[in-house]
Amino acid sequence: MTDSTSGMRAACVIGWPAAHSRSPLIHRHWLSTYGIAGDYRVEAVPPEQFAGFVKDLARRGYVGANVTLPHKEAALALAVPDERAKKIGAANTLWLDGAKLRATNTDAEGFIANLDASAPKWDRGIETALVLGAGGSSRAVVYGLIDRGVPRVYVANRTVGRCEELARRFGPAVHPIRWEEARGLFGATQLLVNTTTLGMVGQPALDIGLGRLPANAVVADLVYAPLETALLAAARERGLRRADGLGMLLHQAVRGFALWFGVTPEVTPELRRLVEADLVAAALPAQKAAGGVG
Numbered sequence: 001m002t003d004s005t006s007g008m009r010a011a012c013v014i015g016w017p018a019a020h021s022r023s024p025l026i027h028r029h030w031l032s033t034y035g036i037a038g039d040y041r042v043e044a045v046p047p048e049q050f051a052g053f054v055k056d057l058a059r060r061g062y063v064g065a066n067v068t069l070p071h072k073e074a075a076l077a078l079a080v081p082d083e084r085a086k087k088i089g090a091a092n093t094l095w096l097d098g099a100k101l102r103a104t105n106t107d108a109e110g111f112i113a114n115l116d117a118s119a120p121k122w123d124r125g126i127e128t129a130l131v132l133g134a135g136g137s138s139r140a141v142v143y144g145l146i147d148r149g150v151p152r153v154y155v156a157n158r159t160v161g162r163c164e165e166l167a168r169r170f171g172p173a174v175h176p177i178r179w180e181e182a183r184g185l186f187g188a189t190q191l192l193v194n195t196t197t198l199g200m201v202g203q204p205a206l207d208i209g210l211g212r213l214p215a216n217a218v219v220a221d222l223v224y225a226p227l228e229t230a231l232l233a234a235a236r237e238r239g240l241r242r243a244d245g246l247g248m249l250l251h252q253a254v255r256g257f258a259l260w261f262g263v264t265p266e267v268t269p270e271l272r273r274l275v276e277a278d279l280v281a282a283a284l285p286a287q288k289a290a291g292g293v294g
Contacts (some may be wrong), residue, residue, distance in 0.1 A: 004178045010039040011260040014053065015068035018044040022275055023066050026253045029274055030265040038261055047071070057096060064095035064260045066253075072105075072136060079103035088139050089169070093256040107137065110252025111220075115191075117251070117267070118243035119218045122191065123148055130182060130189040132206075133196035134162035137222055137289050141195055142166055146173050150191070156182040186212035193220045199229040201283065210234050212214050215281035221245055225279055246275060 019042060027040035038160040043065070045053045050071050055078070057065060067075040072090035078222055080102040085091045091103035115122050129150050134157035145153050154175045155163040163176030177185070186192075192213065198206035200223045209230070210219065219235035224245030228236075236243045250267045258264040 003030050008037050008039055009042065009063050009261060011064045011066070011256070012041040012043045012062055012070060013066040014043045014045050014050070014071060016044060016046050016070060018042050018068065021066075021068060022278060023068075023253060025272065025275055026250060027257055027279055029271055030257055030263075031261070034261075034263050034265065036261050038264065040238045042116060045071070050074055051078055054094065054101065056102065057094070058099075062096075064093070064256065066256055067092050067094060075103055084108065084143070087169070088143050090136055090139070092252070093259065095256075095259040104255070105140060106252045106255045107140035107248075108147065109255065110248045110250075110293065111141050111222075112148055113251035113254070113267075114247035115218070115243050118247055119227070119241040120218075122218045123150065126150055126190045128152045128154065128185070128188050129191040129193065130156065130185055131193045132179075132182060132198075132208075133194065134159070135195065137171070138195040139166065140223075141193055142170055142174060145191075146170055153181075154185055154189075161227060161236055167212075183208065183212070186210070188212070189213060189217060191218050191220065193222070194229075194231055195222050197223065199223050199226075199231055200265070201225045206231050210238055210240070213238070213240065215239070217241075218243065222248060224249055225283065227276060227279060246272065246279070250275065 013021045014104055024040050024042055031038045072092055075091040076085055079094055079101040081091055085103050086107040088105045091105055093104050093106050095102055129145050131141055134155055142153055153173055154177050155166050156177050157163045157181050158179045160176055160178055167174040192193050194206055197203045218241045220243040221229050221231050222245045223229050232242050232244055
């Protein structure tokens with residue numbers, strides 16, 4: 001399937017809002033790097049128009065799409081999902097297989113691939129992971145950890161019922177706990193993952209000390225604005241290995257590109273520098289307004 005006006009294969013990101021997405025920067029870089037005649041665009045689509053837009057992807061000239069908030073659960077219902085998307089309960093990647101619209105979720109593999117790249121052998125001998133937060137991102141992280149074979153995954157959230165839903169979804173490897181209980185597990189935690197928005201620009205800080213984490217622990221944060229959150233800075237100061245949210249963003253994009261354009265791209269330092277520079281440039285106006293930049 002190709003763009004009816006130019007003959008190029010095209011994909012897009014669908015969200016509401018969608019202008020903040022870094023996906024066009026990532027995928028256009030790969031298109032240029034691999035010499036592919038294609039395009040990747042932004043489509044801001046409100047929830048009430050999402051079903052019609054997705055059903056009309058081919059006529060609009062698209063071979064597939066990324067799906068971001070608030071459409072991930074709707075995308076699952078409108079396409080033929082693979083087992084991963086079904087288990088996670090959301091889809092972030094769509095592609096046309098003939099006349100059939102298929103769906104998957106690449107967040108889990110993006111999280112795990114980033115861990116593998118940032119903290120090689122992080123899973124060697126691991127017994128316990130602790131995940132902070134129980135939202136949609138947490139579902140993908142928990143799925144990825146269990147799929148990799150982590151035997152115990154504690155999930156802490158202020159609303160314990162959401163943790164219990166994850167335990168029902170993923171089975172006995174998941175242990176729901178109250179948010180206040182998280183610090184008490186640090187002594188046995190080999191992997192700490194923040195899936196909340198705490199620490200994100202404009203959000204409250206994640207105020208949680210890391211002093212009790214083992215010296216070989218790994219700390220991961222899904223937040224990528226700022227590039228180094230206070231949590232990751234604290235982990236760096238302790239000499240702990242770290243995996244940031246930007247790495248996950250880059251790695252989760254790989255499989256979609258392969259499905260749409262037929263080439264499995266590489267996450268390179270050049271790509272990371274490109275997206276880092278864009279994030280820094282986007283942050284400057286807000287920093288200047290707050291008096292943070294002269």
